């Protein structure tokens with residue numbers, strides 16, 4: 709498991725780094741960004757995984773969200789993976805922004821020609837935490853997950869499918885019910901095939917209905933001027949399913965905000981406070 713450091717910049721007293729490594733689940737070279745807060749020099753600290761949206765790499769959240777200041781004061785390691793395998797030479801992988809490269813959708817593909825590489829669910833929930841816990845001063849008992857849009861969907865499904873693995877979850881403008889929206893349908897059909905029952909294993913609205921684990925406290929953040937809200941994101945479907953299943957959820961609506969990183973940067977501090985309640989308990 710050879711990690712190669714490819715960037716390192718001091719930020720808010722800690723270090724913002726980028727690494728590359730050979731991924732066994734994705735069978736390609738992957739990059740991830742990692743922020744080490746000042747206290748990581750002397751002790752193990754909690755970890756937050758951030759999952760990004762369509763078209764993103766490990767760079768977008770690292771450079772646009774202003775998260776380092778919050779990770780520094782809370783003493784959290786931040787891990788920011790890429791959003792798909794890269795350079796696998798699969799026919800069609802670079803044809804659209806919402807499927808293939810930059811659009812791994814955090815599933816384990818079952819269909820050819822994607823199933824050899826497009827295993828982002830295993831990468832995020834198994835391979836990457838093993839690597840982070842082995843190579844960095846990360847406390848494996850204190851990890852949380854958050855994300856944006858496709859990455860918000862990823863954060864919700866990783867959390868709901870692995871009760872107790874993550875202490876908390878939050879999401880900005882997540883794709884809450886991918887089996888019902890165009891982005892989700894395209895990705896789930898392409899990676900999982902045409903049996904729509906199999907899609908439900910990766911749909912937060914379906915998963916929450918059968919959640920059986922420790923008490924949870926889900927935070928969803930949503931701009932009211934988000935152009936993807938009504939067709940793609942469908943947070944009201946998720947909230948209704950949570951209500952039905954008696955699972956607590958907060959849907960925080962933000963008047964006039966859109967889908968961009970300007971919006972994320974405005975409220976990222978509140979999300980760190982949400983996670984700090986659980987990670988520093």
Ligand SMILES: N[C@@H](CCC(=O)N[C@@H](CSC=O)C(=O)NCC(=O)O)C(=O)O
Pocket residue numbers: 760761762763764768772805856857858859967968969
């Ligand atoms: N080009 C597309 C939409 C692309 C887009 O908005 N990507 C978002 C995530 S959307 C859901 O996963 C993003 O985070 N972009 C990167 C950034 O730095 O803003 C279109 O407009 O239709």
